[in-house]
Amino acid sequence: MKKNQQTTVEQLLAQPPLKTIFPEAIAKFAEVHDFEAGEFLNVEGDEPAYLYYILSGKVKVYFTQSNGKVALLHFLSAHSFIGDMELLEARYYSKGVQASTATRCLALPTTYVRELLLNDVAFLRHLALYLSKKIMHNSAKMSQSLAYPLENRLAEFILMSENDNIYQEKHTEAAEFLGVSYRHLLHVLAQFVARGWLEKDGRSYILRHKSALQDMATSIFATAITD
Amino acid sequence: MKKNQQTTVEQLLAQPPLKTIFPEAIAKFAEVHDFEAGEFLNVEGDEPAYLYYILSGKVKVYFTQSNGKVALLHFLSAHSFIGDMELLEARYYSKGVQASTATRCLALPTTYVRELLLNDVAFLRHLALYLSKKIMHNSAKMSQSLAYPLENRLAEFILMSENDNIYQEKHTEAAEFLGVSYRHLLHVLAQFVARGWLEKDGRSYILRHKSALQDMATSIFATAITD
DNA sequence: CGTATAATAGGAGATATCTCATACTTTGGA
DNA sequence: TCCAAAGTATGAGATATCTCCTATTATACG
Numbered sequence: 001m002k003k004n005q006q007t008t009v010e011q012l013l014a015q016p017p018l019k020t021i022f023p024e025a026i027a028k029f030a031e032v033h034d035f036e037a038g039e040f041l042n043v044e045g046d047e048p049a050y051l052y053y054i055l056s057g058k059v060k061v062y063f064t065q066s067n068g069k070v071a072l073l074h075f076l077s078a079h080s081f082i083g084d085m086e087l088l089e090a091r092y093y094s095k096g097v098q099a100s101t102a103t104r105c106l107a108l109p110t111t112y113v114r115e116l117l118l119n120d121v122a123f124l125r126h127l128a129l130y131l132s133k134k135i136m137h138n139s140a141k142m143s144q145s146l147a148y149p150l151e152n153r154l155a156e157f158i159l160m161s162e163n164d165n166i167y168q169e170k171h172t173e174a175a176e177f178l179g180v181s182y183r184h185l186l187h188v189l190a191q192f193v194a195r196g197w198l199e200k201d202g203r204s205y206i207l208r209h210k211s212a213l214q215d216m217a218t219s220i221f222a223t224a225i226t227d
Numbered sequence: 228m229k230k231n232q233q234t235t236v237e238q239l240l241a242q243p244p245l246k247t248i249f250p251e252a253i254a255k256f257a258e259v260h261d262f263e264a265g266e267f268l269n270v271e272g273d274e275p276a277y278l279y280y281i282l283s284g285k286v287k288v289y290f291t292q293s294n295g296k297v298a299l300l301h302f303l304s305a306h307s308f309i310g311d312m313e314l315l316e317a318r319y320y321s322k323g324v325q326a327s328t329a330t331r332c333l334a335l336p337t338t339y340v341r342e343l344l345l346n347d348v349a350f351l352r353h354l355a356l357y358l359s360k361k362i363m364h365n366s367a368k369m370s371q372s373l374a375y376p377l378e379n380r381l382a383e384f385i386l387m388s389e390n391d392n393i394y395q396e397k398h399t400e401a402a403e404f405l406g407v408s409y410r411h412l413l414h415v416l417a418q419f420v421a422r423g424w425l426e427k428d429g430r431s432y433i434l435r436h437k438s439a440l441q442d443m444a445t446s447i448f449a450t451a452i453t454d
Numbered sequence: 455c456g457t458a459t460a461a462t463a464g465g466a467g468a469t470a471t472c473t474c475a476t477a478c479t480t481t482g483g484a
Numbered sequence: 485t486c487c488a489a490a491g492t493a494t495g496a497g498a499t500a501t502c503t504c505c506t507a508t509t510a511t512a513c514g
Contacts, residue, residue, distance in 0.1 A: 146406030179373030
């Protein structure tokens with residue numbers, strides 16, 4: 001992680017959307033943190049030192065299941081909070097958060113801003129709204145994706161985790177995230193290659209026909225609108 | 228709906244958990260509403276007149292998909308809010324809410340309490356915490372249930388929607404909720420009957436072997452803990 | 455450097471689930 | 485009162501997905 005000194009935090013905070021979310025009083029504690037792809041923003045179980053608000057980039061959230069296996073929970077991107085639950089409830093068990101691409105965050109040291117934020121109605125309203133939208137989004141997505149075969153969900157997952165047209169998630173992880181067997185994931189992946197949508201390059205895949213993948217992925221939502 | 232006059236609202240509000248959630252100032256607007264099974268607490272699309280907090284009972288939340296079909300979204304029970312999103316964001320499109328069993332709610336007329344609640348840090352904190360817990364719960368449930376065949380999810384659904392040991396959801400609705408075909412739902416339901424867990428009684432089913440259903444349902448979570 | 459463990463890879467048969475077809479019954483209006 | 489639409493039921497064949505098995509690389513670690 002690198003503390004970014006160039007971007008003046010004041011400048012960011014003075015403009016929407018940050019201006020409408022955070023109270024002015026946090027300005028003196030605010031920092032901008034830059035993470036490289038692969039870097040950890042938080043180690044699972046640690047009490048997070050910062051409340052992050054993602055400015056750009058993409059992160060993956062992990063947690064360790066009771067069987068000891070680490071599972072990918074979801075992706076977060078710009079305008080998402082990291083550490084919001086821990087801010088609300090100190091005893092909360094934090095998740096592992098890893099940058100998927102280069103990521104820039106607004107970073108607020110919890111020790112200093114907790115009291116401030118938990119007493120700011122504008123911030124709390126925004127947070128509640130953010131959370132409720134997330135719930136809507138989740139439940140809509142879930143009920144829909146349940147109905148589609150892996151083909152569709154995998155296409156979406158590839159597009160979501162791809163970086164510069166290269167897909168290189170671990171298959172074990174992807175299989176678990178998508179709720180299918182490792183075997184079947186490989187099967188469908190092989191189909192994508194056979195159709196010329198992906199090209200295998202060592203242990204990663206090059207996206208050769210992005211629009212086909214997009215069609216396959218968005219059909220999940222398209223039907224919801226069209227049908 | 229029947230406005231309940233017996234239970235003094237003041238009494239309820241003076242005790243936890245209500246005492247810690249709502250500011251005292253709402254007391255003069257608060258009512259207790261009783262709904263019978265099947266009654267609607269809110270009609271989809273209507274701007275809800277009340278923010279409800281469920282005291283007891285169980286409700287179903289519906290919404291109409293773009294294809295015109297009405298789909299069951301989820302169940303809510305004690306300690307859940309109804310109309311929270313609409314409170315936060317007025318333009319929000321409300322969902323249909325129907326009592327599944329007899330249900331008692333604390334009812335707060337939005338016109339009077341909106342300003343009050345949206346400026347109360349204790350309430351907003353509670354709401355944010357409630358929402359974030361719901362997110363955790365949802366995503367844990369989702370990633371897990373994805374992995375299990377209909378057998379397990381159906382057992383859970385039956386227990387969730389059963390009333391006095393009688394299950395009588397419409398199969399069309401259940402199938403959509405569970406994300407499986409109508410055909411397959413009937414198939415698995417028939418298996419449950421064959422195993423003696425359910426007994427068909429006209430168009431409803433009697434729960435004959437609840438513990439078996441519970442085993443089947445909780446295996447979803449049990450493995451998460453044991454494995 | 456060598457070995458244990460995780461990840462990758464693919465074959466084969468078993469299940470779960472879907473689609474399509476068809477028929478009967480209930481229910482809500484015109 | 486009667487019809488159209490929705491719900492219920494069931495059969496049969498097609499797919500999607502799983503489980504089990506077996507090899508072959510990577511990767512971590514003493």
